[in-house]
Amino acid sequence: MRHEDGSKIASPEQMQEWMKQTMDWIGGIAAQNKFVGGTGLLFADAKVVHHNKMVTDGPFGEIKETIGGFITVRAESAEEAAEFAKGCPVLQGEGNTMEVRRTHKNEGGH
């Protein structure tokens, strides 16, 4: 899950709604026995360690794009995984994207 601008602040009501939508989305995948695991990432208290080992607060420098979390699914193909990704509520935010990647250790996992 990639957010175009992670520094945007959402209202608690909005967050709760997203939370519910995310749970429904994951629940739908889990109901097909295709959910493996997932982690949401908090935007607060983030650090960036730069090339010269300088540490700055927050992931947001010049580019505000950041990773909001990831989930692992058991999909037959990248296409099927992309179908799952389409349901992610993160995509409701303009500019946000979902990236589908195959994991290394489990052949067939996306």
Add this chain to the structure above:
Amino acid sequence: MKQQELIPHLFRTEYRKIVSVLCKRFGFDQIEIAEDIAADTFLAASQTWPYKGIPQNPVAWLYFVAKNKAKNHLQRNLVFESKVSEELKRSTDEAYETGIDLSPQNINDSQLQMMFAICQPSIPPEAQIGLSLRILCGFGIEEIADAFLSNKETINKRLFRAKEKLRQENVKIEFPGPAEIDERLGSVLTTLYLLFNEGYYSSSQDTTIRRDLCDEAMRLCTMLVENKLTGKPEVNALLALMYFQASRFNARIDQNGELVLYDDQDTNLWDAELISKGAYFLNCATTGNTLSKYHIQAAIAYWGTQKADTPEKWKNVLQLYNQLLQIEYSPIAALNRTYALSKTAGKEAAIIEAEKLKLSNNHFYYTLLGELYTDIDNGIARQHFQNALTLARTQTDKQIIQRKIDCLA
């Protein structure tokens, strides 16, 4: 209590205690001897009491007789192996008595340890349940056969093989060490959960046996809850789940022994006392940081005890199923989740999700699709119900599906 009721009653409550204590003393490999001595004790009671009258303290009488029989057995063995231990032979009666400890504490511990001994992942779940019923619940072979819709020979063979396996593995009757306890407790809880479900959902028409299975599962779970070593949050959660489910026991089966579906149940028959006990144990389960599948199922079962069909209820149930499926997938949880979704997001949305489940050999799947299509497209609904009817195995399930088809017309 009259004599003809007293002995079966005592058999149910005391047989397991005697077997557990003796077996712990003799070792698991001698379990048949422990069972024989316990059975002989009850035989002696049934032969003596009718003539001499019921003793003042029947339980103490049983323990005394069992202890003597055990002592005789040990003595016989000792004479046989006299060369090995000359010294012991000369010692007094007390030597035989040590170790046969029928104090409440040892009775309790022995039963719990026996639970851990039986619930080994190396033997199949149905054998674990069978052995639990025989040894920990004092069920007769015939009763076990009835509960499993099987026959005596099959059950005897199953139990024999399971005991052989446990002997080979050199199973000890003891508490697992602190490092292992959580994992081993998992197997015990699974067996109790299945034992309860066997009673709650089984197709056996015998309501008394079904109720007994549920009661026994709850009794064993209560023992675990009350013990310091095993009274963990997930054990409390499982007991809460059982209480919530058991509260509807009388409402879900009618006078003819037929299943009454949730929506058609007379809520006056729901047992408020059991519901409040469930709430109590669910509350006890919230200490600590564990959120087990039993916590979530207990929370779902809690909403099941709420009569009002509110959006609030279904929103919560949907979220709980979302969580449950992430911990452990099961087809029935997937189907129930989709039903909850239809209650919050509407039938059309639920149909889209349901058709992704692809549980095409499951009659509940087609029953759910039939339900969802009812009033949207009754033709398609009928097809799904017909599929469900073809796949359903038990008479009860077939009747329920047939009633739904009749309602479409």
